[in-house]
Every structure is written in C-alpha cells, then in structure tokens.
Amino acid sequence: MTIRVCLLLVAAMLVFAAASIALSGAPVENKGAAEIKLPGGTRGPVPFPHHQHQNQLVDCKICHSLYPQKPGIIAELKAAGTLKKKQVMNKQCTQCHKQKKKEGLKAGPTTCAKCHIKEKK
Numbered sequence: 039m040t041i042r043v044c045l046l047l048v049a050a051m052l053v054f055a056a057a058s059i060a061l062s063g064a065p066v067e068n069k070g071a072a073e074i075k076l077p078g079g080t081r082g083p084v085p086f087p088h089h090q091h092q093n094q095l096v097d098c099k100i101c102h103s104l105y106p107q108k109p110g111i112i113a114e115l116k117a118a119g120t121l122k123k124k125q126v127m128n129k130q131c132t133q134c135h136k137q138k139k140k141e142g143l144k145a146g147p148t149t150c151a152k153c154h155i156k157e158k159k
C-alpha cells in the first residue's frame with residue numbers, strides 16, 4: 039500500500055519535472071505589462087494599452103527602435119536628454135493614429151484629453 043503511494047508520488051513528480059523542462063525549454067518572450075500608465079507631464083498621465091498595440095501592430099520595433107523594452111525608460115531617456123519631450127507622443131502615438139485615421143483604418147485617439155487623463159485625487 040505505502041509502496042504504491044510512493045510509486046504514484048514518484049511518477050507524478052517525473053511528469054511534473056518533464057512538463058517544467060518542456061515549458062522552460064521554449065524561448066518565452068517578455069511582452070511586458072498589458073496596460074502601462076505613461077507619465078504625461080503637466081497634462082496628466084497617459085494610459086497605454088500595450089498588449090492591444092502588440093496584437094494590432096505585431097512588430098515590436100515600430101516603437102522599441104526608439105526606446106528599449108524597459109519600464110520607465112521614456113521618462114529616463116527624456117531626463118537624460120536622449121529623447122525630446124513629446125517626441126514619443128508626436129513621432130509615434132499621434133502620428134500613427136492620424137495616419138491610420140486618414141487611411142480609414144481603426145485608429146487611436148488624436149486629441150489631448152482622449153490620451154491624457156486627469157488623476158483622481
């Protein structure tokens with residue numbers, strides 16, 4: 039009886055180990071947070087649906103050629119002077135949304151208050 043239980047336990051552990059090796063063997067891309075709140079200066083923060091954009095645009099480089107895949111990097115690079123203030127906003131966010139709109143495709147917001155939200159106190 040106890041031997042049978044032991045054998046079952048060992049078998050279960052082997053299955054678990056095999057499964058974890060199979061899982062860790064596959065390269066898993068870090069897609070980052072699904073939702074990111076970007077600092078928007080005096081205008082207020084900008085909620086950014088990150089995964090929705092990944093699904094829509096597929097190519098990470100569309101955005102991450104300008105800044106690496108790291109939390110808070112836009113603010114960091116702006117503070118360092120590597121990125122200009124509003125550079126991401128104007129050259130990525132707004133520019134793409136306007137372009138898509140012009141082409142009659144699904145697009146994101148193009149007006150200040152649709153992107154920048156007022157923080158609730």
Ligand code: HEC
Binds near residue numbers: 070076092096102108
């Ligand atoms: C439409 C633009 C855009 C696209 C496309 C995009 N990202 Fe991002 N990503 C961002 C922004 C903006 C941030 C936040 C940077 C910051 O916090 O300053 C970010 C941050 C990240 C981070 C760090 C934040 C975290 O939660 O860990 C990772 C990792 C990341 N992206 C991975 C990816 C991958 C992988 C892809 C492609 C499958 C991708 N991104 C596509 C805009 C984009």
Ligand code: HEC
Binds near residue numbers: 152153
């Ligand atoms: C599509 C979304 C979007 C729209 C539309 C938008 N913004 Fe932004 N804004 C951002 C993002 C993202 C940032 C942070 C990244 C950057 O500075 O490029 C930002 C940053 C800012 C900053 C802070 C810059 C700094 O670092 O001091 C100000 C001020 C600002 N926006 C004003 C405006 C005004 C005014 C409008 C309307 C004319 C506007 N934004 C429209 C997304 C948007």
Ligand code: HEC
Binds near residue numbers: 091094130131138
């Ligand atoms: C290369 C094109 C592209 C770039 C760059 C881009 N977007 Fe978008 N965005 C889109 C498209 C396309 C949609 C519409 C997605 C949909 O309706 O499924 C969208 C939708 C959105 C929405 C609305 C989401 C909703 O569910 O209503 C927000 C908010 C948004 N974008 C913010 C941003 C911000 C902030 C940035 C810059 C950090 C940015 N986008 C950069 C293409 C882009």
